[in-house]
Amino acid sequence: MLGRKERDQLELFITGSLKQLVPDEHVLARVDRVLDLSWLRQEVTDCYCANDGRPGIDPEAAVRLMLAGLLSGIVHDRKLMREAQVNIAIRWFVGYGLHEQLPHHSSLTRIRQRWGEERFRRIFKRTVEACLKAKIATAEVVHIDASLIRANVSWDSLTEQHVVDVLSENQNEDESEAEKTGRQSGKYKKVCTTDPDATMATNARNRRLEPSYKQHTAVDDKVGVILDVAVTTGQTNEGEMIEPQVDEVEAITGIDIKTVTADAGYAYAKVYGALERRGIDALIPAKAEPIKSRVPLRRFRYDAKHDILKCPRGRVLRPARPIKHGRFFYSKAKDCARCPLKGDCLSKGRVNKAVVVGNDYPALLRARRRRERWSWQDRRLYQRHRWRSEGFHGEAKTWHGLARAIRRGLPNMKIQAYLTAAAINLKRLAAALVALLLCLIASLDASPSASRGVPG
Template sequence: MLGRKERDQLELYMCGSLRDLVPDDHVLVKVDRVLDLSWLHEEVAELYAAGFGRPGIDPEVAVRLMLAGFLLGIVHDRRLMREAQVNIAIRWFIGFGLHEALPDHSSLTRIRQRWGAERFRTIFERTVKVCVAAKVAKGEVVHVDASLIRADVSWESLAVRHIDAVTDANEAAESERKSRKTGKYKKVCVTDPDASMATNGRNRRLEPAYKQHAVVDDACGVILDVEVTTGEINEGQVILSRLDAVAAMTGTIIKTATADAGYAYAKVFAGMEQRAIEAVIPAKAEPIRSPVPMRRFRYDAKHDTLKCPRGKMLKAGRAVKHGRFFTSRAADCRHCDLARLCLSNGRVNKAVVLGDDYPALLRARRRRERWSDEDRALYQRHRWRSEGYHGEAKTWHGLSRAIRRGLINMKIQAYLTAAAVNLKRLASAFLSILLFVYSQEATSSARHPFRQRKVFGIGLSVASA
């Protein structure tokens, strides 16, 4: 017999919890098992006036709303609140019943402005510490990488930075004005000045962007550190400070760090040597800009001298930025058979600039030639650990583009995205261990699915079997 279902439903009567309507394998259910925000009220209490004004939104509700948005890829406040209006899983996750009115989307904006980026970084750091305590992350082997995030601006908002009228009137500055290499004609964004023009490839155009620097643990892909800068900041400028931050947070000495060739600078290798960190970074070969390349000169670190291909000594001279000049004697070069190839036009002696940490770079190049199979395998893991996180965050969690303007808002977005990913990692590990624990217990334990367990040694509450 052909059935028929009446669709009219004027009233809804329901006995039980909204949890009964949400599948056990839903991402919000998994994350709720490991999410503990009981400390948050005390953390933000100083930002609110006690006993004055209207009661604000529960801080835990606000953070759960934001995390739900990033976990589900709904990163814009208006769309998130529209979805929460009809999404039972989100309502259950934040503790709102079907009859309760949800906060206005503008409340989330005011909370971000009031709390600032540091409070959200604290939330992210809490997820890291829980993952370390749960032994989901170790912090001994880490992968470092950076990725550009397109700013939330249009091409029409870009303008060209010109010289001041006073400088234009100055005759001495006229030649400099004509030079396009001075940076005074660089495009800037008038709607988001914090975003800077950057690109991730020579064959790609410059775009207004921010840059996210992330440190990922090798064990389960937990994000140990995240920092956001303007797009102009070079990766090598921040890697050492981020490694120090990871070591301080995890309380573990970093043994090995991997990165791509964009980090292959002498100061990076020297900094890792000082910290006793083994650097698995492919050192770039020296570019050949002369018929007599620099690699044919032999540097003696003990005596701080440099020898040319014919064995003549070059002595250290004046210092320059990030290095020093080494010069030869004119008499040594006058009768040298390589002088025609080695010396520049008009010069009678050889002058080269050696970086401050040049010996560390030489050691890194020699080590690169002797990479073991384990080193190659570790560098391969770098691609799907570190670069994989950036791809995951951009594809599933809305990090492909900034959702608000300003460096502070971009940092908040990056912190919440990393916190959401860490909670996913922790929930996955929690579920695996939980299933193992239940499989080892007696049949009687299966009749009590709602019990308190110390699965990770950190009292986590099991919300469901």
């Protein structure tokens, strides 16, 4: 029989809690079971006047609103508040009844400005501590990776740097020379007028530069808990961030990291050297020597004991002039004078060989040798790096709005990154709790008393 639903009938009373209307397996219901923000009020007390002004929004309700938005993939405040008006799950999660007035969307902006990025970082750190306490993170094997986040600006807001404008206005006969210098020194790079913290960057040579931020993430190997998040402007090299990030993870967790994995973008001598000095095993695929030469640098043997280089003809190159990241080694002109390799080995116009050796060059050589002997466990762990760290970035961008900055400025971008990482950690924690409950139920079912039907 064809059914009919009356739509105009008003409900006079709604009994019970909103919780009864939210399914147990809903992401907000699951996260609510593991979320503890009881410490937050004390943390932000100093941001408010004790005895004056209008009462602000409850701090826990504000953070719950922001987390609910990120967990639901609704990242913009206006849209989130429109959704919260009609979404029972969000209302229940935040603690607002059906007839209660929700805060204005601009209140969330003011809260972010008032609290500052450091307090949001502490919210994220608390989720890491909760994951360590629940033993779903060990912080012994850490995957480190970086990903670009498109800044929230339009293409129209990009302009060339002032120096380029000045050069073009004062064209003279040296124009071609000035242009050449400009291109080499990066002065032609575009700058963003509406968000100067974002810089032009790309993650592939065949893609165009975009105004971006860069998120550097440390992910635990066990179930993919995020141990640390750092945000920089887009053109920051990831190799510069790995050292402080390793120190930060050890400070947050209080655990010594045993192995760090990272992709070839981190394969620098200084990275290998820094990890070696900390006693950390670096599972980073070392790149082959970049400059192609008939007498490549790898044919020069470094003798760490005597601090000399030996060339392919067995002649000694001694250290001389120090530079920023290493030293120059020079051979003697008389050694090279009658060498048959002279034509291929020496640069045009030189009478002796000059080689730059980085400070951590021996560590790079060890990494290159080790790369050739990676065991299958190493290969498996490096595969895990891909789906742990890159998987996190994919998840954060696809489901939690991290593909694009929501607001402008580095502090706002950091707050977005901390809250997104906190939301994902809470998801991991909630999933671990569900798995634990299922294990408990299964073990109870399998116990002898259960199989005999004896009431427990």
